Amino acid sequence: xxxxxxxxxxxxxxxxxxxxxxxxxxxxxxxxxxxxxxxxxxxxxxxxxxxxxxxxxxxxxxxxxxxxxxxxxxxxxxxxxxxxxxxxxxxxxxxxxxxxxxxxxxxxxxxxxxxxxxxxxxxxxxxxxxxxxxxxxxxxxxxxxxxxxxxxxxxxxxxxxxxxxxxxxxxxxxxxxxxxxxxxxxxxxxxxxxxxxxxxxxxxxxxxxxxxxxxxxxxxxxxxxxxxxxxxxxxxxxxxxxxxxxxxxxxxxxxxxxxxxxxxxxxxxxxxxxxxxxxxxxxxxxxxxxxxxxxxxxxxxxxxxxxxxxxxxxxxxxxxxxxxxxxx
Numbered sequence: 001x002x003x004x005x006x007x008x009x010x011x012x013x014x015x016x017x018x019x020x021x022x023x024x025x026x027x028x029x030x031x032x033x034x035x036x037x038x039x040x041x042x043x044x045x046x047x048x049x050x051x052x053x054x055x056x057x058x059x060x061x062x063x064x065x066x067x068x069x070x071x072x073x074x075x076x077x078x079x080x081x082x083x084x085x086x087x088x089x090x091x092x093x094x095x096x097x098x099x100x101x102x103x104x105x106x107x108x109x110x111x112x113x114x115x116x117x118x119x120x121x122x123x124x125x126x127x128x129x130x131x132x133x134x135x136x137x138x139x140x141x142x143x144x145x146x147x148x149x150x151x152x153x154x155x156x157x158x159x160x161x162x163x164x165x166x167x168x169x170x171x172x173x174x175x176x177x178x179x180x181x182x183x184x185x186x187x188x189x190x191x192x193x194x195x196x197x198x199x200x201x202x203x204x205x206x207x208x209x210x211x212x213x214x215x216x217x218x219x220x221x222x223x224x225x226x227x228x229x230x231x232x233x234x235x236x237x238x239x240x241x242x243x244x245x246x247x248x249x250x251x252x253x254x255x256x257x258x259x260x261x262x263x264x265x266x267x268x269x270x271x272x273x274x275x276x277x278x279x280x281x282x283x284x285x286x287x288x289x290x291x292x293x294x295x296x297x298x299x300x301x302x303x304x305x306x307x308x309x310x311x312x313x314x315x316x317x318x319x320x321x322x323x324x325x326x327x328x
Contacts (some may be wrong), residue, residue, distance in 0.1 A: 055112040055310065058083045064103035067147035067192075068140060070127040075140055076103050077124040077148070079155055080111065086118030088324055089157035091145060091199075093166035093173040098137055098233055099128035110310065113317040114165075120157050122148055129233030134251055141173045146184055146195040163201040163324045165316060168275060168304065171207025171266070175253035175283070178202045178262055201323040203265040203316040206275045206304060209283040210255075211248035215276045254283055261292035263323040267312055269302020295319075 060081045068075040077091075092111065094100055106123040114121055124144045126137045145162065152159035164174040181197040188194050211227065211234070214220035219227035226244055231237040234251070236244055249255050264287070268280040280296055287294035297315070299306055 054116065055109045057108070057112050057115045059108065059115055061104075067124075068143050070132055070136060070140055073127050073131075075126060075144070077122050077144060078103060078106060080106070080108070080115065080121040080123070081156070082115040082118050082120065084118050085120055085156055086325070087156060087158055088118070088161050088163070088320075089120045089122060089148065089152070089155065090114055090163040090165055090320060090324075091148060092121055092123045093141065093164065093170035094123050094125060095137070095166065095169040095173055097129075098134050098169045098230070100125045110313060113310075113313040114320070117317045117321060119163075119317075119320065120155060122155075129230065130237075132233075133235055134230070134233045135235070135247075138173060138176045138251065141177055142181065142197040143192065145177055145181065145197040145199065146192050149197075150192050150195045158326070160200070161324050161326060162199050163203070163320050164199050165203050166207075167205035168207065171204035172209070172253065174202050174204050175207050175209060175264075176251070178264060179253045179256035179258070199262055201263050201320055203319045204267075205309070205312075206268045206272055207253070207266065207280065207283075208275055209279045210252045212245065212252060215278045216273070217276055218273050254286060257283065257286045257290060257292060259290045259292055261287060261290075261294070263293040263295075263319070265295050265297070265316065265319045267297045267299065267315075269299040269304070269306055271301050272304045274304045293323075 062079040062081075064074075064076045065079060066074045066076055092106070094106060102125050105125065106121075108115070111121050122144075124141065126132065126140050126144075129137065132140070145164075148155065148157075149159045149162065152162075164177060166174045177197060177199055181199055183196050183198075184192075184194045186194060214227060217227070219229055221228055224244075225239050225241065226234050226236040226248065231239060234244075234247060236247065266280045266284070268275075268277050270277045277298065284294045284296040297312075299308075299312075
């Protein structure tokens with residue numbers, strides 16, 4: 001009599017038992033691959049969620065504080081207070097191409113690494129060129145620093161520990177303050193004008209440092225003239241080659257580097273065709289000659305901006321922690 005198979009006794013074989021040995025091995029491999037994929041997907045999901053939370057910190061904002069006037073327009077800044085302020089302030093020059101928005105025109109995501117560290121942020125707005133010249137914008141940037149310092153107690157920050165940040169034109173404005181900021185006019189009737197515009201630390205992206213030598217910039221016509229797209233803003237429309245060397249020099253931070261320069265971090269891409277890397281390299285070289293603290297971070301393949309800048313802003317936070325916080 002033939003012995004019935006297990007299935008005949010009402011006990012169906014398991015999938016693993018029903019497969020030949022090679023099939024069982026393949027099934028096990030596929031199972032582990034699936035589990036690994038699910039684990040990686042879960043880890044990636046957690047990483048993305050954590051990053052989203054990190055770059056969306058809680059804060060309070062006061063919009064449109066008026067710090068002056070230019071050609072009939074109010075000059076304003078916002079006050080962004082973190083959930084856990086550390087008593088220190090950073091002024092953010094929002095300028096791009098020496099054009100600026102208005103109250104509330106800031107992206108909290110790019111400020112997250114600073115807010116997470118407790119810094120109170122001041123996005124500063126100015127009248128855009130060509131209505132305002134770059135010379136006037138620089139003057140208004142000095143006033144913004146003086147105004148914020150004068151009212152430091154109101155904003156809960158130390159008047160003696162103020163940092164600057166920005167990129168491109170904003171980086172240029174930061175360096176103009178860093179190299180030429182200082183005591184105000186002691187005889188001025190306006191208390192704002194009597195305050196100092198000096199700052200204590202700077203962290204910026206790809207700044208213009210020398211208008212007189214633009215190197216391989218797409219703005220350079222290689223005839224000694226001003227950058228082609230900003231001539232009206234530089235009071236050079238039409239171009240006056242008799243006055244341009246003086247005007248260009250006065251607005252170039254490179255020519256005013258001294259040992260009093262506050263600690264400065266510059267990040268610049270080596271593929272930037274608008275503001276070539278050489279602008280920052282020559283600034284760094286001149287700073288080192290006078291013993292100033294300038295750190296240049298070069299991003300290989302980086303243009304006038306690059307995808308990982310949000311991560312670089314974490315380095316900005318560390319820089320301000322190191323150079324802005326009072327030493328114990």
